[in-house]
Amino acid sequence: xSHLLSEEFWTSVIAGGLVAGMPLMFASVGExxxxxxxxxxxxxxxxxxxxxxxxxxxxxxGHTQWLGYLAGGLAGMGASLIMVVLCVWLGLxxxxxxxxxxxxxxxxxxxxxxxxxxxSYPRLGSASTLSIPLLDRLPxxxxxxxxxxxxxxxxxxxxxxLTWAFRATNIGLNLRAAGEKPEALDAAGVSVLATRSYAVLxxxxxxxxxxxxxxxxxxxxxxxxxxxxQGYMAIVIAMLGRxxxxxVLFGSMLFGITxxxxxxxxxxxxxxxxxxxNMLPFAAIIVALIVFARRSYLPPSLALPYVRGTR
Amino acid sequence: xxxxxxxxxxxxxxxxxxxxxxxxxxxxxxxxxxxLALVAGGLLxxxxxxxxxxxxxxxxxxxIEQGAWQDSAIRMAPLLLIAAGLTVxxxxxxxxxxxxxxxxxxAALVSGWGPALLNDMPKAIAIVVLFIVAATVGAAWTIIxxxxxxxxxxxxxxxxxxxxxxxxxxxxxxxxxxxQDPTVATPETRVxxxxxxxxxxxxxxxxVGLVVAFVxxxxxxxxxTRTSFGLRLQILGANPRAAKHMGVNLTRVIVISFLISxxxxxxxxxxxxxxxWGYARANWNPAYGDTVIPFVxxxxxxxxxxxxxxxxxxxxxTGGDIATQESNLPTDFLLVLVALILLFMTVIEYLGRRRAxxxxxxxxxxxxxxxxxxxxxxxxxx
Numbered sequence: 191x192s193h194l195l196s197e198e199f200w201t202s203v204i205a206g207g208l209v210a211g212m213p214l215m216f217a218s219v220g221e222x223x224x225x226x227x228x229x230x231x232x233x234x235x236x237x238x239x240x241x242x243x244x245x246x247x248x249x250x251x252g253h254t255q256w257l258g259y260l261a262g263g264l265a266g267m268g269a270s271l272i273m274v275v276l277c278v279w280l281g282l283x284x285x286x287x288x289x290x291x292x293x294x295x296x297x298x299x300x301x302x303x304x305x306x307x308x309x310s311y312p313r314l315g316s317a318s319t320l321s322i323p324l325l326d327r328l329p330x331x332x333x334x335x336x337x338x339x340x341x342x343x344x345x346x347x348x349x350x351x352l353t354w355a356f357r358a359t360n361i362g363l364n365l366r367a368a369g370e371k372p373e374a375l376d377a378a379g380v381s382v383l384a385t386r387s388y389a390v391l392x393x394x395x396x397x398x399x400x401x402x403x404x405x406x407x408x409x410x411x412x413x414x415x416x417x418x419x420q421g422y423m424a425i426v427i428a429m430l431g432r433x434x435x436x437x438v439l440f441g442s443m444l445f446g447i448t449x450x451x452x453x454x455x456x457x458x459x460x461x462x463x464x465x466x467x468n469m470l471p472f473a474a475i476i477v478a479l480i481v482f483a484r485r486s487y488l489p490p491s492l493a494l495p496y497v498r499g500t501r
Numbered sequence: 502x503x504x505x506x507x508x509x510x511x512x513x514x515x516x517x518x519x520x521x522x523x524x525x526x527x528x529x530x531x532x533x534x535x536x537l538a539l540v541a542g543g544l545l546x547x548x549x550x551x552x553x554x555x556x557x558x559x560x561x562x563x564x565i566e567q568g569a570w571q572d573s574a575i576r577m578a579p580l581l582l583i584a585a586g587l588t589v590x591x592x593x594x595x596x597x598x599x600x601x602x603x604x605x606x607x608a609a610l611v612s613g614w615g616p617a618l619l620n621d622m623p624k625a626i627a628i629v630v631l632f633i634v635a636a637t638v639g640a641a642w643t644i645i646x647x648x649x650x651x652x653x654x655x656x657x658x659x660x661x662x663x664x665x666x667x668x669x670x671x672x673x674x675x676x677x678x679x680x681q682d683p684t685v686a687t688p689e690t691r692v693x694x695x696x697x698x699x700x701x702x703x704x705x706x707x708x709v710g711l712v713v714a715f716v717x718x719x720x721x722x723x724x725x726t727r728t729s730f731g732l733r734l735q736i737l738g739a740n741p742r743a744a745k746h747m748g749v750n751l752t753r754v755i756v757i758s759f760l761i762s763x764x765x766x767x768x769x770x771x772x773x774x775x776x777x778w779g780y781a782r783a784n785w786n787p788a789y790g791d792t793v794i795p796f797v798x799x800x801x802x803x804x805x806x807x808x809x810x811x812x813x814x815x816x817x818x819t820g821g822d823i824a825t826q827e828s829n830l831p832t833d834f835l836l837v838l839v840a841l842i843l844l845f846m847t848v849i850e851y852l853g854r855r856r857a858x859x860x861x862x863x864x865x866x867x868x869x870x871x872x873x874x875x876x877x878x879x880x881x882x883x
Contacts (some may be wrong), residue, residue: 230658276844281851282847283847289795292840293791293792293840294836296833298837304829305549414831414833425659429658429659465673468670469671476667
C-alpha cells in the first residue's frame, strides 16, 4: 500500500490519464458545442474513427503529427457535413443519422485499412513533445503535465477560450440561443440553421482531432474499431458536463485516468481487472444520479430540428 | 415582414384508389432505401476494384442457395427478438440504446450457468429456466434508466448507454472470473455439448429459438395493436402531455415498456447462446442491436413488417460473410451497407413527407442557409 504514495505510481496515473483522456476531451468538448446549439450528435464514435484513420494516414505518409491532426480534423468535419445537410438543413432525425455515421465510420475505416495495409498495422514514431522550462523539473507533474505534445497545451488554452466564448461573445450567445430558444434567435435576425451548421462542423473537427490524437499519440497505430466506445463515453461526459467546458475537461481526465488506472496499478504490483476499473466511473455516476436525482441539464430544443414558422 | 410560410396539409383524398396508393407509397418508401443502398454499395465496391455483380451473386449463393437459407434463418432468431424489444420501446418514443449490455449480460449468465443447469435438470426445464434468467437480467438492466426517466425525466440515452458499459464490463468480469472454463487458457466459458443445445425444428438445422422469436414478434404486435396497454404506450409516444391528461400512469407505462424491451433483448442472448454458439468469450460483442435499428425504423415500428426486413438482413449478413471473404474484404463492409440504408431511409422519408404536404423539396430555411451563411447578431436593430 505504501507504493500507492510512490512518485512512480502518480506519474504514471497522471501521464496515462492525460493520454487516455485527451481524445475523450476533444470529442466531448465537440459534443458540448453541438448540444448547446441544439443538435444531439450520436455519431461521435464514427467521426472519431474517421478522424483516427485519416489522422494515422496523415501522420504516416506526411511524416509529421501536424498533418495527421489536420487530416483527422478534416475527416471528422467531412463526416459531420452529412449531419449538417441531413439533420440541420433538412431536419431529419438526429439520432438515426448519428447511428448511421457511427456504423459507416466503423465499416469504411475498417475496409479502407485493409485495402491499404492488408493485415499489417504499421506503427508511427513516438510523437515529439515540448517541455516547458523550469516547470518540467517539478516532481510528478513536471514530467507529465509539462512535457506533452504541443497540441495538449493548445487544447487546454482552447478550453479557456471556449469558456470565455460561450459566456462573453456573440458567437457563444447565438450558439446557446440556437439550443435554448431558436425562435428568438431567428427573430433577432440570426440564421438558426447557419449557427447550428457551424456548431456541427466544429464538433466534427474536434471529434476527428480526438480520433487522430488517439491514433497518433495514444496508440501509435490504427486498428479497426480502435475507439472501443469512447465516442459514446464522450457523449455521456458532455451531457454530465452540462455544457460547461471546464467540467467536461475534468470529466474527461477522470475517465481517462480510469481507462489507464489498471496499467498504473500494475506498475506497483497491484493487479486489478481492467473491466472492473472501467466500470467504476459509470457505476459512480449512476449511483450519483440515483442519490441526487437531479436532471442532467440539456437545452430545451436539443434534437429538435428547427423549421421556420412551425411551433 | 412577411408571414412565415406554413405547410398546409392537403385535404385527404377520398375514393377507392386511396388505400391502394397508400400501400404502394409505403412499400416504395420502405424498399427504395434498401435498393439505393445496394446500388451505392455496388459503386463503392467498384471503386475498391471489386465486381459488384459477382459480390451480390456471392451474397445470394452464400445466404440462400444449397441450404444456406437455414444459416440465415438461424441468424434471424436473436435479431428478431431484439427487433421486438426495440419496437416496443421506440413506440413509446423512448430510446433504449443499452442493448449491448442487456444482451451480453444475458449471454454471460446463460453460458456460465448453462452447463451446470443442463447437467442437473431435465433439458426442457433447464432451457426454460435459462431463457427466464436471460430475460430477467435483460429486464433488470433497464430498471434504473426506466425509474430515472419516469421519476426525474433523466435522459434515457445517457443512462441506458452507461448501464450498457457497466453491463459489458460486468459480463467480461463474469466470463473471466467465475464462469471461466478451467481447462483452457483463453477467457471463455465452458462449451455446451451439442446434445444439450436447443433442439432443431424437425427436418431442418434451424433451432427452435427461431420459433420463440416469431412468437415474441406476434406477441409484441398483439400487445401494441390489440391491448389497452399498447394504446397507452402509443399515446405516451405520440404526446406525453396528452397521455398525462388522459390519466395514463406514465411511470408504470415507461417502466413496463422498458422491462419488456430489456427482457426480449435478454432472451435474444439465450436463443443465440443455446441455439448457435454454445459458449461465450470475453470481449465478444456481435453488436446485433446496431444493425437491427435501421430495420426497425424501415418497418415503421410495426412488429410484423420488421420480419421481412430482418430476413433480408440475415441473408445479407450470412451471404455477406462469404462474399466478403471471397473478395478479400473485411466483413465490416456490411456495416457500410447498413449505414447507407439508414441514410437513404431518412432522405426518402424526407422527400415523401415534403411531397405529401404539397410543399417544395427545399425548405425555406435551407434556402436561407444557402443564401446567407454569415449572418451576424450585429444586424439586429429592431
